[in-house]
Amino acid sequence: MLEVRNVTAGYAHFTALWDVSLRVDAGEAVAVVGPNGAGKTTLLRVISGVIPPRSGGLAFEGRSLAGRPAHEIVAHGIAHVPEGRRLFPALTVADNLKMGAFLPRARRAYGESLERVYALFPVLAERRQQRAGSLSGAEQQMLALGRALMSRPKLILLDEPSMGLAPVMVLRVFDLIRKVRAEGYTILVVEQNVRQVLKLVDRAYLLEVGRIKMEGRADELSEQEFVRKAYVGL
């Protein structure tokens, strides 16, 4: 479904990704793990078009997307839940969800999508008139997921969904992702919380200083070794 081929990318004077390749098949959940500064966020930004790759290819369902702007890539069915969630804090929960359905295709199905999201996350329905900024961390993550679902994506990119949350809340957020997964969405998740995320996904990649160092099926990967590598880089 998604193919990243030999992508090199970065910012002005800094290269964050070197020759990275990965693939996500339809229906899969895939994780990219690695220590802070490994280039995980940059990888998702390249896929969703926030920054263009310097070289390499990017294909989604056989169509090349490399260098397309973010607002066009969403239209192809890739929803990006960015680092820090990036909700619209002064808008209500309902308006945040509405913005998730901004694309013409998603707008036509707005009512139906809204019902599905509210059924999946009933708390959001209760708080629909509340400002997004007033929600708790876990609820904000829920809203960020719901907003992504409103665009009727085929692939969801999740950037550090557990970031900044208390340990109990981290487990709750992983439950939310499991719920989304159960709906049949394909997921590419970037996480530092290796132990938890490996329980959730089918396959995982280890990214280190901008390069893929390891990959494999989540259940086959020796958790010990993977965790050690991800954190310590040994």
Next chain:
Amino acid sequence: MDLSLAPMGERDHEMIEPIFLAEAAVNGILLGGVLALLALGLNLIFGVLDIVWIAYVDLVMLCMYVVYFLVMVYGWPVWLGGLGGLAFGVLLGIAVHLLIITPILSSPPINQLLATGGLLFFIQSFATFLWTTDHRSVRLTLPIIEVGGMFLSFARLVAFVLSILAVIGLYLFLTRTFIGTAIRAVSQDRGAMALMGASPQRVYIVTSAVGGAMAGIAGALLSIQYSVHPYFGAAFGPITFMICVLGGLGNMVGAFVAAFILSEIISIGGVIWSTEMGYVIAFVIFIVMMFLRPGGIFARRE
């Protein structure tokens, strides 16, 4: 010892009849409507683009000329001329965005200020060149009406009612439509809205068109109350910026309230002392407020 106040001592404010104060208060509210419209248009654009259109009130002035020419030279009825001014404002807003703002979107703020400030001088000079410094007015024979002993200008009343309708229309647009909600969303997080599938440039163009529409409506409503001349922007520009800053740049509710606060100060101060003194007091209060609440009256305390 009371030498300092001598020139104004001739009108002792103790002697002003309450009816004049009431009339001034009502006139302040009427003036506030159009000022709110100006401030909201400017603030809307600032909130979304992070750029202050220094030349905003000069665009209003151009719209006033359009209304003047349509009505006085081409003989259009006033309401149709007003709509013409509105349409011209929309086109002007889009043109300013495409020709002037788009190339400098990622420039340092000082360059953006210089560019929109340069536009101001360009418009002023160009208007002087084309139409000279003559004051021109749309001659309307609108009555002065008496309400409970107060004398109010019918033109002002009409302008106020239409401004409030325009503000309500803007409110509904920003809260009820997808693109309007997107405009508010972009003002909170530009990057995230692109991830929702909204082309930033498209949102900017719609915002500039709406800001231009506000300028067009304000221009039409001002042209039935004031005569237009190339330096009209210099008369209404500073007060418009003050309202935006007092209400909090980008804060729409703040701008709306600030418009009425300042227009009341100017109007009541004008009756008690003189119009100039009204402005002096408004500016002093503005400066004091900037020290007390630099983020505007509605700034949330972090």
